[in-house]
Amino acid sequence: MDLSKPVPNSSESTDDTVMIRVSSWTPEQQIARLLSLCEAQMESALSESDVAVEALVKSFAGLIEAGQALGSINEKTPEAGASDLAGQLDALKKQTAAAIVAFQFYDKLTQRLGHVRYSLSALAMFVCDSAKTSERDQWKRMFATLRRLYRTEEERQLFKMMVEGASAEEAREHIQQSTLTLRTAPTGEIEIF
Amino acid sequence: MSGSASQNSRVILAVDDSASMRQMVRFTLESAGYRVVQAVDGVEALDYAKNSTVDLVLTDVNMPRMDGITLVRELRGLSTYKFTPMLVLTTESGQDTKQRGKQAGATGWIVKPFSPEQLLSTIARVL
Numbered sequence: 001m002d003l004s005k006p007v008p009n010s011s012e013s014t015d016d017t018v019m020i021r022v023s024s025w026t027p028e029q030q031i032a033r034l035l036s037l038c039e040a041q042m043e044s045a046l047s048e049s050d051v052a053v054e055a056l057v058k059s060f061a062g063l064i065e066a067g068q069a070l071g072s073i074n075e076k077t078p079e080a081g082a083s084d085l086a087g088q089l090d091a092l093k094k095q096t097a098a099a100i101v102a103f104q105f106y107d108k109l110t111q112r113l114g115h116v117r118y119s120l121s122a123l124a125m126f127v128c129d130s131a132k133t134s135e136r137d138q139w140k141r142m143f144a145t146l147r148r149l150y151r152t153e154e155e156r157q158l159f160k161m162m163v164e165g166a167s168a169e170e171a172r173e174h175i176q177q178s179t180l181t182l183r184t185a186p187t188g189e190i191e192i193f
Numbered sequence: 194m195s196g197s198a199s200q201n202s203r204v205i206l207a208v209d210d211s212a213s214m215r216q217m218v219r220f221t222l223e224s225a226g227y228r229v230v231q232a233v234d235g236v237e238a239l240d241y242a243k244n245s246t247v248d249l250v251l252t253d254v255n256m257p258r259m260d261g262i263t264l265v266r267e268l269r270g271l272s273t274y275k276f277t278p279m280l281v282l283t284t285e286s287g288q289d290t291k292q293r294g295k296q297a298g299a300t301g302w303i304v305k306p307f308s309p310e311q312l313l314s315t316i317a318r319v320l
Contacts, residue, residue, distance in 0.1 A: 103216075
C-alpha cells in the first residue's frame with residue numbers, strides 16, 4: 001500500500017472534517033491513524049481475553065462440580081461408584097484441557113499489549129522529531145516498523161485494515177467476527193515439516 | 194532451569210520466556226507421563242542440552258537473549274541433536290518466520306494456543 005496517498009473515502013459523507021481528511025496529507029492525519037490502530041489492537045486483545053476469562057470461569061466451575069461429584073461417589077461403595085467415577089474423571093480431564101487453552105490467551109494478551117505499548121512509545125518519540133514528521137518516507141518507515149512488530153494473524157489483519165483506511169466501526173465489526181471465530185476454533189494450526 | 198520426574202523415560206525440553214506458558218506445557222506433558230525440563234530462553238536451553246540429553250525440544254520463538262529459531266539452528270549443529278525432534282510453539286503464524294524455522298531444522302510448527310490433545314498427538318507423531 002502507498003501510504004503517501006490520502007485515506008480512501010469510504011462513504012459519500014458531506015462532513016467537512018472527513019473531506020479535509022481525505023483530500024490532504026498531513027502529519028497529524030498519520031498520527032491519528034496510528035493512534036486509532038493502537039486503540040483497535042487493544043480493543044481486539046481485550047475482547048479476546050473476555051473469551052478466555054469466560055472459558056476459565058466455565059472450566060473452573062466444571063472442575064468444582066466434578067470434584068463435588070467425586071466426593072459424593074467416594075462415600076458410596078467402590079463397586080457402585082467405579083463407573084460413575086470414570087465418567088467424572090473424564091469430565092474433569094476435558095475441563096482441565098479447556099482451561100489450559102484459555103490460560104494461554106493471557107500470554108497472548110500480554111504479548112499484544114506489549115506491542116501496542118511499543119507502538120505508542122515509538123510514535124511518541126517520532127512525533128517529537130519534526131524533521132521526520134514532515135517526511136512521507138519517514139512515515140512509511142514508521143508503519144513498516146510497526147507492521148513487523150505484529151506477529152499474530154489477528155494483529156496483522158487489524159493493522160492491514162487500519163492502514164488501508166478502515167473506520168473504527170469497520171474495525172469493531174472485524175473484532176467481533178474474530179471473537180466469534182475464536183469461540184468455535186480457539187486453537188492454532190499445526191504443521192509438520 | 195527446573196525439571197520434574199515421572200514414570201516415562203522420555204525427556205522434553207520446554208523453552209518459553211512466559212512462566213504461565215511453561216506451566217501449561219508442563220501440565221499437559223506430565224499428564225501423559227513425559228519428564229519435562231524447562232528453560233526460560235534459548236541460552237539456558239542450549240546450555241542444558243549441551244550437558245544433558247533430551248528426546249524432544251519444544252520451543253517458543255520470541256525470547257530474550259536467544260530466540261527459538263537460533264536455538265534450533267544451534268542444536269542441529271550438535272551431533273547429538275541432528276535427529277532430535279524440535280517443535281516450535283509460537284503465536285507467530287507468518288510464512289516467512291515459519292520458513293526460517295524450517296530452514297533452521299525445526300520438525301514442526303504449532304501456533305498458540307495449543308490444545309493438550311493436539312499437542313500430545315503431535316509429539317507422539319514425531320517422537
